[in-house]
Amino acid sequence: MYKEYVEDKRCKAFVYWLFVVRPLLTLTHPDTIKVVMKSTSPKSRKGAGIAFMLPWIGESLLVADGPKWERNRRLLTPAFHFSILNGYFKIYNDVTDTLLEKFAEGSKNGKYVEVFQYSGLATLDILLQCALSYKGNIQDVGESHPYVKAVKRMIELMLHRCLNINLYPEFLFKLSPSARDESGKGLTDEEIRSEVDTFMFAGHDTTSSVLSWSIYSLGKHKDIQDKVYEEVRGVIGDKQYVDCEDIQKMKYLSCFLKEVMRHHTPVPVISRMLDEPCVIEGVEIPKGSFIDMAIYHAHHHPDVWEDPWEFKPERFEGDKHHDMDPYSFTPFSAGPRNCIGQAFAQNEEKVLISRLVNRFEITVDPDHEVEHFIEVVMRAKNGIMACFKERT
Numbered sequence: 418m419y420k421e422y423v424e425d426k427r428c429k430a431f432v433y434w435l436f437v438v439r440p441l442l443t444l445t446h447p448d449t450i451k452v453v454m455k456s457t458s459p460k461s462r463k464g465a466g467i468a469f470m471l472p473w474i475g476e477s478l479l480v481a482d483g484p485k486w487e488r489n490r491r492l493l494t495p496a497f498h499f500s501i502l503n504g505y506f507k508i509y510n511d512v513t514d515t516l517l518e519k520f521a522e523g524s525k526n527g528k529y530v531e532v533f534q535y536s537g538l539a540t541l542d543i544l545l546q547c548a549l550s551y552k553g554n555i556q557d558v559g560e561s562h563p564y565v566k567a568v569k570r571m572i573e574l575m576l577h578r579c580l581n582i583n584l585y586p587e588f589l590f591k592l593s594p595s596a597r598d599e600s601g602k603g604l605t606d607e608e609i610r611s612e613v614d615t616f617m618f619a620g621h622d623t624t625s626s627v628l629s630w631s632i633y634s635l636g637k638h639k640d641i642q643d644k645v646y647e648e649v650r651g652v653i654g655d656k657q658y659v660d661c662e663d664i665q666k667m668k669y670l671s672c673f674l675k676e677v678m679r680h681h682t683p684v685p686v687i688s689r690m691l692d693e694p695c696v697i698e699g700v701e702i703p704k705g706s707f708i709d710m711a712i713y714h715a716h717h718h719p720d721v722w723e724d725p726w727e728f729k730p731e732r733f734e735g736d737k738h739h740d741m742d743p744y745s746f747t748p749f750s751a752g753p754r755n756c757i758g759q760a761f762a763q764n765e766e767k768v769l770i771s772r773l774v775n776r777f778e779i780t781v782d783p784d785h786e787v788e789h790f791i792e793v794v795m796r797a798k799n800g801i802m803a804c805f806k807e808r809t
């Protein structure tokens with residue numbers, strides 16, 4: 418669809434018929450995306466997607482609307498204050514220590530390892546320690562860990578249901594005590610459970626996707642890897658720990674990470690249902706319409722990005738992209754429903770990537786074809802095979 422509607426016809430929006438019965442307006446350009454992203458249009462409860470997530474994550478921030486969403490967003494925002502996030506660097510580094518050992522072990526004798534699997538365990542390990550103070554030895558126990566199995570199974574079941582129309586019919590423990598609404602009430606136990614499950618869902622596969630595509634991009638572009646390495650080396654040298662001051666000095670790494678999130682768009686599409694009519698490109702779209710904001714398409718729209726399919730971190734250097742529409746680049750969405758975990762995620766990624774590149778020279782298997790595969794997050798069709806060689 419990208420080729421026909423975005424690359425050839427340069428559409429900013431097109432209609433797609435879902436299972437032939439339901440029209441779905443797909444927005445593919447910042448001009449159209451921003452109309453809906455700026456609003457608080459609710460998440461659709463009909464059909465696939467949110468409705469199938471509810472049994473797991475409940476009425477949490479990700480899916481709630483209206484006053485319930487406003488209240489929870491207000492109560493949860495302090496949990497993502499930078500002073501709290503700074504306390505997580507030790508966990509990021511500890512988890513990275515284990516991950517580096519896993520990669521070193523897997524790459525013995527120049528073997529390639531499948532990256533998504535390791536990244537997923539590492540990012541889950543981080544979240545479980547940060548959100549629940551739970552040290553489950555996740556990376557060692559691996560896929561057979563009961564929590565890992567449960568999260569994997571929940572996602573599989575949700576996807577299975579989404580794809581089969583027949584089946585249609587201790588951020589919190591650190592929350593400030595002032596996290597109470599006007600009536601003095603904080604989150605109930607049930608609400609806390611929902612929010613924690615949501616962080617696991619929203620913050621695990623997303624960060625693992627970014628880590629995996631970062632490894633791929635480093636391995637694929639040796640010149641870019643060298644540039645990231647030079648910068649990281651200059652900042653941390655032989656230090657085996659990266660803190661928040663270090664990452665602020667890594668400007669090129671920041672551009673690299675942005676380009677990973679543009680090119681490989683970890684959350685490729687987000688959906689809404691209009692609760693009031695709106696005008697998109699001069700056309701009135703009625704209340705009740707289903708809308709998909711195709712962030713992946715907007716990140717590759719040829720009228721927005723020069724050489725959209727080339728991987729060029731330099732496009733984010735200095736103030737080059739500051740003249741662009743802020744809705745051109747929205748890996749974390751934008752507007753009132755933007756990602757509450759974005760600073761957490763970026764700190765985590767920067768620690769993981771800088772330490773990886775400081776220790777290893779990364780290559781990807783030239784004979785293994787890598788192709789984008791859109792699930793809830795961006796995956797690779799047959800995985801990513803990389804080799805991690807100790808730098809001398």
Ligand code: HEM
Nearest residue numbers: 479616619620623624683684687749750754756757758762
């Ligand atoms: C690189 C990693 C991440 C990416 C790319 C990402 C992306 C996004 C996007 C695109 C949305 C909007 C979803 C929608 O409108 O339907 C979102 C919302 C959200 N994200 Fe993230 N996310 C990431 C990491 C995290 C982490 C680490 C957490 C929590 C620990 C988190 C928690 C949430 C929550 C709770 C929402 C709902 C916010 C609201 O509606 O008020 N995310 N994220």
